Amino acid sequence: GQQVMQIPQYQHVQEGEDFTTYCNSSTTLSNIQWYKQRPGGHPVFLIQLVKSGEVKKQKRLTFQFGEAKKNSSLHITATQTTDVGTYFCRAPYYGQNFVFGPGTRLSVLP
């Protein structure tokens, strides 16, 4: 069955450094979503990508959808302590349901 993988599992960065997490699928995706879960909180929707090669920006966050629509990335420029949390991608599974990737946990050292 389809699997959605995320790398890395953990990332520790110094405040001000950049951070990137990748979401990879074994099959072509119709769309992909990204969510952020702060420690002790609940997942919060960040963005959805639909088109091949799509790039969207939200302040310091840049989201990309691969040309083949099998992978996606989330890049944070100049991380801040407020970026701490786990970032999940969510992708369609068998066209009807969705699966979350295992997540990338980001720690930002001040």
Place this chain on the structure above:
Amino acid sequence: DSGVTQTPKHLITATGQRVTLRCSPRSGDLSVYWYQQSLDQGLQFLIQYYNGEERAKGNILERFSAQQFPDLHSELNLSSLELGDSALYFCASSSGDRGGGTNEKLFFGSGTQLSVL
């Protein structure tokens, strides 16, 4: 505030017991999802309801059941509880378009932390 309400926030019970978790979706949302998140783990999809009917099923144990009522609130019933059922249970809602929900954005509640002792 996501607009999704989950009660209770915390639940402590013993093995073998049965509990009910409740979720009220955002106003106007027809779809309700249930997820289980164990400590430092990902989000495991349990089940989805759309307008009162089961839409999709994930890795939900036979000891677990759920339903969505006419007022669209949902309940997740966990029975014969085991230590391994201790987890954070999230409910999420979405508008739930009739086309299969390929573009549904989820709004999560704050979760119910279940501890089985």
